Structure formats: structure tokens, C-alpha cells
Amino acid sequence: HNTNVTKEPKAFLLRCGTLLREKPGTDFNISKVILHDMFSLPNYDIALLQVVGKIQLGTPAMDKITLPPQDTDLAPAGAMTTVIGWGLNSTQSPLLPEKLQTLDIPVVDRPTCISDYKNYNPPEYRISDYMFCAGYDEGIRDSCSAVH
Structure with a gap:
């Protein structure tokens, strides 16, 4: 629901590899915010964030989820x-x-x-x-x- 305020990619930073907000992890800038086609608060309140670069998956701290x-x-x-x-x-x-x-x-x-x-x-x-x-x-x- 944070993406309903702005869809501007520069407003976001994705930090991977840590459970702590202030602990260093691997940071990624966002190139695109993609809202659900049927997004209308409070329904379909989900977005995809396209990152700049590649996320290295397969470590204990960074991996994909299965939907x-x-x-x-x-x-x-x-x-x-x-x-x-x-x-x-x-x-x-x-x-x-x-x-x-x-x-x-x-x-x-x-x-x-x-x-x-x-x-x-x-x-x-x-x-x-x-x-x-x-x-x-x-x-x-x-x-x-x-x-x-």
C-alpha cells in the first residue's frame, strides 16, 4: 500500500539480505513500479518492483518465494x-x-x-x-x- 502514494521508482529502495532496517544489506534502486491492473485501494493492494541490476538468489538471506x-x-x-x-x-x-x-x-x-x-x-x-x-x-x- 505504500505504492499508492507515488509510483515514482526513485521514491523506493529495495534492501535484501537483512531483517534489520538499519543493518547493511544489498541495496537495489527501482526502475519501475508495476501496480496490479485492478488496483483500487483497498483492493488488489500489491505491486511489483523492477530492480536496476540483478539480485543474486540462492543464499540463506536472499531467495525467491513460491506462490x-x-x-x-x-x-x-x-x-x-x-x-x-x-x-x-x-x-x-x-x-x-x-x-x-x-x-x-x-x-x-x-x-x-x-x-x-x-x-x-x-x-x-x-x-x-x-x-x-x-x-x-x-x-x-x-x-x-x-x-x-
Whole structure:
């Protein structure tokens, strides 16, 4: 969702080979930002970043991920999934975490998810047909607030 602010490649830098924001890794400039054809916040909120140069894959710290086939069903309610991100640790502090955040959370069934978010504001961020929910009933742990 950071690419919705700007599609200007110079606004981004890809750092590979480290889980720490300030630790040196291998940095790549971005030559192109490619948004999903159907991108419209909050749906299809994903982009590809084309790097300048070549990323050397196959090391423990840098490798590709395997995506499931296009026709793969979503994980059923209760199945565990992992969220990863650099989001804020607190709404009280604008500081980003030093370490990449990861958390294992359960998939939530769609009716519960829709019910939980029905009064969420702004309304354009309510659960759409293109989303799924994951998290805990307590709502206190998510990709931005828990460190593993």
C-alpha cells in the first residue's frame, strides 16, 4: 500500500539480505513500479518492483518465494498463516521497528470478519470480496504490533 502514494521508482529502495532496517544489506534502486491492473485501494493492494541490476538468489538471506497456483482456494478458517511487515509497533509512536515483524495468526471465517468490520470507518476500508481476514479475537496482535 505504500505504492499508492507515488509510483515514482526513485521514491523506493529495495534492501535484501537483512531483517534489520538499519543493518547493511544489498541495496537495489527501482526502475519501475508495476501496480496490479485492478488496483483500487483497498483492493488488489500489491505491486511489483523492477530492480536496476540483478539480485543474486540462492543464499540463506536472499531467495525467491513460491506462490500458489492462481486457482488455489484460500486457507480455511482456523488455519494458521504468517503476516510480515515493517508497520508501526504502536499508534502512539511514528517510529518504524528496527526488525522485520512476523506473526502467526489464524484465518477468520468470512461472516465473522464482515460482522467485526461492518462499522469500520472509513467505509471504503470495509471487508470486500477481494479480502480475507486473519487475527485473534482479542485484536491486540497483528503484523504491526507483535514481534517474534
